[in-house]
Amino acid sequence: MRVMAQMGMVMNLDKCIGCHTCSVTCKQAWTNRAGTEYVWFNNVETRPGQGYPRRYEDQEQWQGGWEINKRGRLQLKTGGRFKRLLSIFASPVQPELKDYYEPWTYDYKTLIEAPLGDDFPVARPKSLITGEDTKITWSANWDDNLGGASEMGHLDPIVQRIRKESEDKIKFEFEQTFMFYLPRICEHCLNPSCMASCPSGAIYKREEDGIVLVDQDRCRGWRQCITGCPYKKVYFNHKSGKAEKCTFCYPRIEVGIPTVCAETCVGRLRYLGLFLYDADAVTAAASVPDEKDLYEAQMDLLLDPEDPAVIAAAREQGIAEDWLEAARRSPVYALAKRYRVALPLHPEYRTMPMVWYVPPLSPVVDLLSEQGHDAEDRDVLFGAIDALRIPVEYLAELFTAGDTEVVDGVLRKLAAMRAYMRGVNLGRDPDGSIPEAVGMTEESMYEMYRLMAIAKYDERYVIPKAHVEQAHELEEIGCSLDFEDGPGMYDSGPFGEASGRPVPVAVENFHALKQRQTTDRPAGDEELRGRVNLLNWDGNGTPAGLFPEKRQEPTA
Amino acid sequence: MDVLLWGVLPYLVLATLVLGTIWRYRYDKFGWTTRSSQLYESRLLRIGSPLFHFGILMVFIGHVGGLVIPEDWTEKVGISESIYHFNALLFGGIAGVCTLVGILILVVRRRRTGPVFMATTTNDKVMYVLLVGAITLGLWTTLVSVGAGQEAHNYRETVSPWFRSLFTLQPDVEAMAAAPVQFHIHVLVALLLFAAWPFTRLVHAFTAPVHYLFRPYIVYRSRDARTPAPTGRPRPGWSPVGTTDRDRSNR
Secondary structure (H helix, E strand, O other): OOEEEEEEEEEEHHHOOOOOHHHHHHHHHHOOEOOOOOOOOOEEEEEOOOOOOOOOOOHHHHOOOEEEOOOOOEEEOOOOHHHHHHOOOOOOOOOOHHHHOOOEEEOOHHHHHOOOOOOOOOOOEEEOOOOOEOOOOOOOOOOHHHOOHHHHHHHOHHHHHHHHHOOOOOOOOHHHOOOEEEEEOOOOOOOOHHHHHOOOOOEEEEOOOOOEEEOOOOOOOOOHHHHHOOOOOEEEEOOOOEEEEOOOOHHHHHOOOOOHHHHHOOOOOEEEEEEEEEHHHHHHHHOOOOHHHHHHHHHHHEOOOOOHHHHHHHHHOOOOHHHHHHHHOOHHHHHHHHOOOOEEOOHHHOOOOOEEEEOOOHHHHHHHHHOOOOOOOHHHHHHHHHHOHHHHHHHHHHHOOOOHHHHHHHHHHHHHHHHHHHHHHOOOOOOOHHHHHOOOOHHHHHHHHHHHHHOOHHHHEOOOOOOHHHHHHHOOOOOHHHHOOOHHHOOOEOOEOOOOOOOOOOOOOHHHHHHHHHOOOOOOOHHHOOOOOHHHOOOOOOOOOOOOOOOOOOOO | OHHHHHHHHHHHHHHHHHHHHHHHHHHOOOOOOOOOOOOOOOHHHHHHHHHHHHHHHHHHHHHHHHHHOOHHHHHHOOOOHHHHHHHHHHHHHHHHHHHHHHHHHHHHHHHHOHHHHHOOOHHHHHHHHHHHHHHHHHHHHHHHHHHHHHHOOOHHHOHHHHHHHHHOOOOOHHHHHOOOHHHHHHHHHHHHHHHHHHHOHHHHHHHOOHHHHOOOOOOEEOOOOOOOOOOOOOOOOOOEOOOHHHOHHHO
């Protein structure tokens, strides 16, 4: 047993209101750059819907993830190593820009600079790729809130599959439809197929926290990872010619603060914490023959952080005590394994994803209250879960490779929790038979309720800092002079847009930011040297450098 | 003049190639990429790119065979000059034509597809001229040889000994000087291309991912120990959206 730690995330879909705040803040933090205009490390999809890029879940077309080959071995869906190397010169199934969308801006200048005339000036959309006028025909969330679902709903690959497999029809008529939101980031898989398909070996998994990153200095732009990832969460920066992906905001995680998407989530639906898993068992778990067993196989990988044998093995691997403590307090472990209410997204891709979802009960509840039922009565809810097969099947295609029983169990637990807690809140005697009916005790049901309903910041985000002994390595090394006047200072180096001084995936990490905010002079600005940074001025007195020095008036 | 061209220039080119590559690798790992444009257009690329790349790989193998292996070695294993020559012309010709057609498709695609053309730098354009030039001139030597039939010039008595002598540091200038003019021009353009190589996108060839066949699928790496200090200025890869080259009014 080789115990490794993995940062994971759980999203409670019942709470997602589809406001896209996570997407916007993520984009502002990471992909507001040339070359990544079309890139959303975090995006929120309305389901049913085609997703972003369009129909990415159709692996017959996009060839992402793993499959079991004829000899029963785990293999990338695009084929063996040799075959993949031969197809390197033109990636066979890479999505094109039109499968994402053509990013655009507006010609705002004409609004204020247009000459006087009879017509109001209009800001026309301009493509950010060609700079030409463009027609906006698609975007990252074009089918938001089922927009156009009556026309295009059948293009959702999961809708297609359900329609093929059963007689049930998913209805897109207004009264009969259902929907929920699915926020997606990189899954930071235990068995990542993007990593396996990278010819250069530039994508790596961090030993300490399992975050999957692209080494920007090693990436050569072979773009095989884009095909390899079944979630299509590796993107091609068309200006630098390199692959980029969600970084799990590692500079923030390292200093113990949550990812931007989690921090800014309005519904507070994201949980962050550690998993301990057995790295030696990953390939075997990903190779189980039946897709429906993959969820259980993945659960078996997650180790119980309370188990003395696991703790001993973890210590042997050099996992620090504060990390083990964090693993014991981990909200994601609790939701995924202790209560078994969080499910992995598309386990059938065999990548062992580490971003988990609590499936939404709300489509069921909403329908019941609309029909005048008591939506929190146990019997009504349980009956409804059975009756509403379509949402359950749809959720099963997303989270359990089509196994409705597991989803059913999770929804029942969530329903039981509502019914049980309502009894408690109304001052009735707690009904112990409710938790029992879903295989839980009253205590664990109450704990689950606490975690899902009222957990505060520190309980939702249990993030151990990068280990103390290595902390000095996270401090800034080198001074800003290293970077001045280097040839890499310019937007475009002599060898094309991407060239210049080597820089790893770079935003300032927390320390760098702190340094910049607490230093008394901005880097590299001679004019301002010796001046007080007003952001740090405490308002007391007039320290030297508060005001600029008087200029010598030239004497005539 | 001959000494300068065939005795001095090759060493200058070699030095530029080696030192330039080392320098680029140290200074510009971030810019070391294929700079693929498949995201913009992939229909033509899917035809042109494999055609060109597999063609150029065959051409490369052919050159190694012709330049490095001495004539008397092949004769010892019973391959006469005429058989060798016929095969070289046949397969070399096929590979060369594939390469040329491939790169022509790619160049046309580059010119005709708006976003791809916009992503083309001056550096790329110079590189394309040299590359297409070297390929065309190479095919020209082949064509001349085919035209000459049995009288064709045997470059394995002139160019090849000169090439090998370069590496023993005693360049056989006279041998090269004795070769016909089409070989001279082809070699000169190729030397120019090699000199420019480290400074163009062609460097991606030096990092051909052969080790992919042998590495484990899952790569674990320890956290990077160093993080860059803030500079207060945008770093490569962090230029703002809608940079000048995208804004037509500023051009």
